[in-house]
Amino acid sequence: MTRMPLVDRRRQLTEAAIRAMARDGVPRTTTRSIAAEAGVSLSVFHYCFDSKQALLESVITVITDHYVGVVKQALRPRDTVRETIRAGFGAYWDHVRAQPEEHMLTYELTQYALRTPGFEPLARRQHERYGEIYLELIEQLGAAMSLELAVPAPVLARYLAAATDGLTLNFLVLGDDEPAFAAILDMISDQVAALAEDPGRREATQAERP
Missing domain, CATH: 1.10.357.10 (Tetracycline Repressor, domain 2)
Known part of the structure; x- marks a missing residue:
């Protein structure tokens, strides 16, 4: 996985969350599905957002x-x-x-x-x-x-x-x-x-x- 600055990784995950939530709805969107949408591991997600x-x-x-x-x-x-x-x-x-x-x-x-x-x-x-x-x-x-x-x-x-x-x-x-x-x-x-x-x-x- 390509390393990138934290601010850029957060932006990547946020954009992925927007796509997932717009498609599936907020309650049905999980951290796991957002990580998958962004193409990163779940641990990366939790590193970026607590x-x-x-x-x-x-x-x-x-x-x-x-x-x-x-x-x-x-x-x-x-x-x-x-x-x-x-x-x-x-x-x-x-x-x-x-x-x-x-x-x-x-x-x-x-x-x-x-x-x-x-x-x-x-x-x-x-x-x-x-x-x-x-x-x-x-x-x-x-x-x-x-x-x-x-x-x-x-x-x-x-x-x-x-x-x-x-x-x-x-x-x-x-x-x-x-x-x-x-x-x-x-x-x-x-x-x-x-x-x-x-x-x-x-x-x-x-x-x-x-």
Whole structure:
């Protein structure tokens, strides 16, 4: 077996766990089946992860990493704030449509954690992380386009996390109705753009008011 750095081995096992759990479900996926999926011995698995909770935390992090990178790249400034925001949502939605099994797994992980004694903090951390990611994206956009928000950034971040979480579940249940989901993403983009303005434009607008 090829030796590799611990961080790389953990990533390999996490990716294998994602494939196994997406295929077989979280409760039916064992450490032995994950090791087999990764092509390593069971002892290697236990060297990399000392608990199932540590593995599940890694799974949640890596699944999130899969789409956060493309969203951050899509948020490069465009002609308008609204176009930039819509591009970010579009990148996320492209990932949902391309990898529905990964997004379905995130909901299964939440349910598993909530129903398994001792694992409840994992579900809380999972959804706290969603809010943190949106806060990072909001700050990235604000810095790149010199924006000021009409609402506190943490509030907007939590709203967007809840909105996209619900919309993704809606897609997984109802199927791919592209025109409908595109219209919803347009609407969310309009809402967010209305809450994010260039300070100069806002001052000019206020000056014009009687």
